[in-house]
Amino acid sequence: MKILVTGASGFVGRRFLEMAPASWEIICLGRSNIDYDDVKWVECDLSSKESSKIAADVLADKEFDVIVHLAAFVPKKTIEDSLEKCKEGNIDGTINLLTYFGKKAKKIIIGSTVEVYDKTKISGPITEDNVVSGSSYYSSTKIASEVIVQSFAQKNNKELTILRFSIMYGGYDPIARAIPNFIRAAKSGDNLTINGPLVLRDYVHIDDVASSIICAVNSAGAGVINIGTGRGVSIKETAESIIKSMRSSSCINIISDSGGCNIVIDISKAESLLDYHPKVFFPDKINEMGDLYENCK
Structure with missing residues (x-):
């Protein structure tokens, strides 16, 4: 090939x-x-x-x-x-x-x-x-x-x-998406700020x-x-899973119940x-991802 x-x-x-x-x-x-x-x-x-x-x-x-x-x-x-x-x-x-x-x-x-x-x-x-x-x-x-x-x-x-x-x-995702942002915050001990806690993400x-x-x-x-x-995971569940995986003392601040549309x-x-069949489902491999953010505490 x-x-x-x-x-x-x-x-x-x-x-x-x-x-x-x-x-x-x-x-x-x-x-x-x-x-x-x-x-x-x-x-x-x-x-x-x-x-x-x-x-x-x-x-x-x-x-x-x-x-x-x-x-x-x-x-x-x-x-x-x-x-x-x-x-x-x-x-x-x-x-x-x-x-x-x-x-x-x-x-x-x-x-x-x-x-x-x-x-x-x-x-x-x-x-x-x-x-x-x-x-x-x-x-x-x-x-x-x-x-x-x-x-x-x-x-x-x-x-x-x-x-x-x-x-x-x-991996080390260079884009400022929710998961990398939450990992950085959790590793630094900062609170995780979210909108739309029940909005789903795939x-x-x-x-x-x-x-x-x-x-x-x-x-x-x-x-x-x-x-x-x-599979959909809520924004709140995303934040909670990352805090748990990072063994962080961070808290979650919910600014608004409105956070866009489900994806x-x-x-x-x-x-x-x-013949595509996913094998990794969030929060699988979050710990590996967290280890790569060297700039975080």
């Missing part, structure tokens, strides 16, 4: 490389070198046409079974939701990848997010048929990148799988995210697929089409 991977230095990409079968021939495109045995790295800034063309010249004689597109601009904090950066990382990067490398592969897999869904119009578990609507520059540009890849795949007769990941956790561990990509590589193109656990994923399509 010959695979071209983007975003290999990121949160998802690194774990995917660590879990990928040794028999796969993997080439990574990116700005940061990947120091893994048996993995070739080609320098490329996909947001730049010039850089993408240079990388394409380096790989001119290569063909691939699969492209796994994980490169993206993900704001680490809400205030970093920049239109320009999201466009460059999510739209321009996708267009350049397809322009210079898309026709060199039989199948394309891209990583997306459940942030694309209009959660205000969802009453139960989120299915792939639910309405999408960008509520941020990040989610809007991820929707755009999905549509661009869908059009490319249709025009060029490529198999396509779009993996919409639920709320990820595990947390998917990074190991299962990587496993879903491997499943997609080994399966036929499946279209849009939600990746989560199918619980219907994974039946992933189970049937990809």
Whole structure:
């Protein structure tokens, strides 16, 4: 199996490389070198046409079974939701990848997010048929990148799988999501501040995210697929579990009973089409995650 991977230095990409079968021939495109045995790295800034063309010249004689597109601009904090950066990382990067490398592969897999869904119009578990609507520059540009890849795949007769990941956790997560924030607070002995204590979240561990990509590589193109656990955990239960796991003296401060919409994923399509079955369920592996936050007390 010959695979071209983007975003290999990121949160998802690194774990995917660590879990990928040794028999796969993997080439990574990116700005940061990947120091893994048996993995070739080609320098490329996909947001730049010039850089993408240079990388394409380096790989001119290569063909691939699969492209796994994980490169993206993900704001680490809400205030970093920049239109320009999201466009460059999510739209321009996708267009350049397809322009210079898309026709060199039989199948394309891209990583997306459940942030694309209009959660205000969802009453139960989120299915792939639910309405999408960008509520941020990040989610809007991820929707755009999905549509661009869908059009490319249709025009060029490529198999396509779009993996919409639920709320990820595990490892050293650089994004300011609830779980990393709660861990930092609990390890420092600070109180955990929450909104919407009964609001549900479907947390998917990074190991299962990587496993879903491997499943997609080994399966036929499946279209849009939600990746989560199918289980909801309340915000209050999340905070309580982390305080307990960190053996912290922190308390919970509830600011408001309103905290947004539930995010619980219907994974039946992933189970049937990809043979994907999550193995890690929150709060599994929270202790491992806590050990990595060296800047915390």
